[in-house]
Amino acid sequence: MPQLSNPPLSLYIHIPWCVRKCPYCDFNSHAQKAELPFSKYIEALLKDLENDLPQVWGRVVNSIFIGGGTPSLFSAEFIAELISGVRARISVSPAAEITMEANPGTLEHDSFAAYLEAGINRFSLGAQSFSDSQLKTLGRIHASAEILQAVSGLKSAGADNFNLDLMFGLPGQTQSQALADLQAAIDCQPQHISHYQLTMEPNTLFAHKPPAGLPDNDQLADIQDSCAELLTAAGFVQYEVSAWAKSTDHRNSHRDNRSQHNLNYWRFGDYLGIGAGAHGKITLAAENRVIRTAKHRHPDDYLAQRDASYISKQWQLESKDLIFEFFLNQLRLKDGIRKTDFSARTGLPWERVEGVIEKMVANGLLLDQPQVLVSSALGWRHLNLLQEQFL
Ligand code: SF4
Secondary structure (H helix, E strand, O other): OOOOOOOOEEEEEEEOEEOOOOOOOOOOOEEOOOOOOHHHHHHHHHHHHHHHHHHHOOOEEEEEEEEEOOHHHOOHHHHHHHHHHHHHHOEEEEEEEEEEEEOHHHHHHOOHHHHHHHOOOEEEEEEEOOOHHHHHHOOOOOOHHHHHHHHHHHHHHOOOOEEEEEEEOOOOOOHHHHHHHHHHHHHOOOOEEEEEEOOOOOOOHHHHOOOOOOOOHHHHHHHHHHHHHHHHHOOEEEEEOOEEEEOOOOOOOOOOOOOHHHHHHHOOOEEEEEOOOOEEEEEEHHHOEEEEEEEOOOHHHHHHOOOOOOEEEEEEOOHHHHHHHHHHHHOOEOOOEEHHHHHHHHOOOOHHHHHHHHHHHHOOOEEEOOOEEEEOHHHHHOHHHHHHOOO
16 A cells, blocks of 8 residues: 655634625624634634644644635734744744735725734735625625725735635626626736636525526636636636636746645645634544544634634545545646645555546546646536546
8 A cells, every 4th residue: 555645734724704794605704793802812723723733743834824704804913923823833934825815895904014024925805806886796895996905005015925816707797897807806916816706605695595697607608718818818827727826937936826825725735724613634644544624613612612622523534535535626727636646645556546537538538648637628617527537
């Protein structure tokens, strides 16, 4: 049997509150009802991290992502306390990408300069749209003017690495409106754009009462194709289904603008997840197994743990889960899957998947190249079908 080896390690930190809940959102986010327990929550996060440390002794964190919820509800002072607390407990690579999600409607809480000072070196702004009427339909707390203000705040603070989240397939959205939205995002000169489709997720307000005028599949395909052309013409390179980065040529001296943190998830790397409802995935190479962890989901339950473990559930991945999860996200990557990673990250022999891969190659869904397997154009169009083959 091949031996597992430890892949790169990331750290995800979840902040579970928002000003109010957006009707399309299925994240573990809770509308803020009173003053948030800022200090108590930072204290709990650091205790949570301490409890997880035995799983990753001696390993170095290569990226940190503070997501939510709305992390920018926490002032730079709290974020600084959090980052220095993390650094005091686990070794963080000097080159680590440290991202914080920010909602343009909450940024009066602190300047970007102060967040940079706190140790954040990449921001992800939830713009979603530049149309004020769409932002209203989406239940966002900000208007387009606040996105532009946030972008100008980022630039004047000297932040040179930021992502804009932008949705398409909005209610009543035409192709030209989707293109105008995207052009507005490009004009902000971000290093990265996450361009994703509005979907009706179960247990959201929109799933119970979908908004009128959602584009049909043909309209969505037209929007997606024309937006892809616009992004390409603007110098963005698609490296994952929804992720576009500027200057991805990291073989020369340019910085790699792809999200290093997300790439580690997609490549089946390891991550600790701290905070309410956060999930983690850790390889225990010495024990030849991979585990997943989930923390108590509701912020009140999470904060009530104090002396106990914050983990609500921990389980070991079986061979079939390892195979499926290894392929699930990597098939979405344009670069494809490094063949040597399979045994190193699952502990399983390549023969376990050889038959399926040969079939997918014969069907034209996968391209078998010397070092990598890549989804073909046909495979990308039928990604769900391709992913299901590894179930
Ligand atoms: S701001 Fe983001 S995390 Fe919060 S409710 Fe809206 S979509 Fe969800």
